[in-house]
Amino acid sequence: NAGVTQTPKFRILKIGQSMTLQCTQDMNHNYMYWYRQDPGMGLKLIYYSVGAGITDKGEVPNGYNVSRSTTEDFPLRLELAAPSQTSVYFCASSFGQPTRNSPLHFGNGTRLTVT
Amino acid sequence: AQSVTQPDIHITVSEGASLELRCNYSYGATPYLFWYVQSPGQGLQLLLKYFSGDTLVQGIKGFEAEFKRSQSSFNLRKPSVHWSDAAEYFCAEYRNMLTFGGGTRLMVKP
Numbered sequence: 156n157a158g159v160t161q162t163p164k165f166r167i168l169k170i171g172q173s174m175t176l177q178c179t180q181d182m183n184h185n186y187m188y189w190y191r192q193d194p195g196m197g198l199k200l201i202y203y204s205v206g207a208g209i210t211d212k213g214e215v216p217n218g219y220n221v222s223r224s225t226t227e228d229f230p231l232r233l234e235l236a237a238p239s240q241t242s243v244y245f246c247a248s249s250f251g252q253p254t255r256n257s258p259l260h261f262g263n264g265t266r267l268t269v270t
Numbered sequence: 271a272q273s274v275t276q277p278d279i280h281i282t283v284s285e286g287a288s289l290e291l292r293c294n295y296s297y298g299a300t301p302y303l304f305w306y307v308q309s310p311g312q313g314l315q316l317l318l319k320y321f322s323g324d325t326l327v328q329g330i331k332g333f334e335a336e337f338k339r340s341q342s343s344f345n346l347r348k349p350s351v352h353w354s355d356a357a358e359y360f361c362a363e364y365r366n367m368l369t370f371g372g373g374t375r376l377m378v379k380p
Binding site for chain 2 (some may be wrong): 159188190195196197198199200201203213214245248252253254258260261262263264
């Protein structure tokens, strides 16, 4: 069982470039999430999805897009990279809402630098 | 709006000493609260959670946390810290989304 897999692990982008952060899970989880982690700020929710074909904005969605065409995959797209998007990005998944017996499972993160 | 506060950015304790990491939440009479741990280069792992009932909850790796409604707190404790506990710890609260505190980095002195 691989759990939540994120690729790439590291990436350096120039300002204005675009890229897609990949996330896939093999646990048949309905809910998937993208967070960004900045020092001293904890994790901020960018987007989330409660099932295939359904996505919704989190706290900090500006500059990002997502899609959820399958249960397994939840890619995060940066269209015009900006230095403010330098961060560590975490994908997570859960079977249902975390208030039930369905904890979040996290990937190992993608460290993105925009210069 | 929800907010979760972890007042201590860094804490250093000696191996074998007791540990308490502070967390204050701001929303709701019956919050859903969590503690996560993040080892370097890793994602977050759930230590424990509180939904209702007994205010003292036990988690993995010998951690426990106590919910105190009067203080809006959910502090994490461990009676005797091991060097392998060095990591960053995050408190989180769930309403319609999971909101994390800023984290506390724990260092353990030998």
